[in-house]
Amino acid sequence: MDVTLNKRVMVALDVPGREEALALAKALQGSECWLKVGLELYAYSGPAMIRELKDMGFPIFLDLKLHDIPTTVERAIYGFVQWGVDMINVHCSGGYDMMVRSAHAVHEAGIKLGSVPKVIGVTVLTSMSEAQFREEMGVQRNLQEHVVALAKLAERAGLDGVVASAMEAGGIRQNTEDGFLIVTPGIRPAWSEAQDQARVLTPHEALAAGSSYLVVGRPITRAEDPRQALERLWVR
Numbered sequence: 001m002d003v004t005l006n007k008r009v010m011v012a013l014d015v016p017g018r019e020e021a022l023a024l025a026k027a028l029q030g031s032e033c034w035l036k037v038g039l040e041l042y043a044y045s046g047p048a049m050i051r052e053l054k055d056m057g058f059p060i061f062l063d064l065k066l067h068d069i070p071t072t073v074e075r076a077i078y079g080f081v082q083w084g085v086d087m088i089n090v091h092c093s094g095g096y097d098m099m100v101r102s103a104h105a106v107h108e109a110g111i112k113l114g115s116v117p118k119v120i121g122v123t124v125l126t127s128m129s130e131a132q133f134r135e136e137m138g139v140q141r142n143l144q145e146h147v148v149a150l151a152k153l154a155e156r157a158g159l160d161g162v163v164a165s166a167m168e169a170g171g172i173r174q175n176t177e178d179g180f181l182i183v184t185p186g187i188r189p190a191w192s193e194a195q196d197q198a199r200v201l202t203p204h205e206a207l208a209a210g211s212s213y214l215v216v217g218r219p220i221t222r223a224e225d226p227r228q229a230l231e232r233l234w235v236r
Helices: 018-028 039-045 048-055 070-081 096-113 130-137 143-157 166-175 203-209 226-232
Strands: 009-012 034-038 060-066 087-091 118-122 161-163 181-184 213-216
Touching (some): 009 226, 018 048, 018 226, 034 039, 039 048, 039 060, 060 070, 070 087, 070 096, 096 143, 118 181, 130 143, 143 166
Parallel strands (some): 034 060, 060 087, 161 181
């Protein structure tokens, strides 16, 4: 197993309960990958799940995609940071002020705890196609231009990076500073199906495009042997 590459993998624990999440975490323990706690697991297990996974040695990305008025998001972030998350996200479409206040809240709360998490902004969900983006959302500019514009706004607001498809990673990388993070869901190894993701690349393609971290869910979590699936992730 390539531990160096695994440090750039975030395994999405999109399961409906604590026992399922802990079983997957035990299978992956020691691999050096991240774990992503999203809405589904959080709804069933709450913030205590974060502490349990942290105690097992995993860095945690809390993927709740916060999107509300600036004050509400700011206050919520103070609470979430208390649980020891290493990364948290908000929606870029919440606007510049919301992102500025999110970045400030993460920094201030993290300083008090002795560890400042990364805060990143969601651009356009990877389940959305170009056609859906134009027809359903009514946005005039093309999807890639929109994603890059949101990434530039997020960087200006003080966020550490964005969530975007690896298909837009190259454009983001060309228009932001070197240290700006690009977290890419919709990663599918050559041996897996795209399922409900519309804009997908393989792990090697995503890294070549400029991705910082790769979010991988079902190809690993629904495998008979999740640890072996993580090892196979890098097979071309």
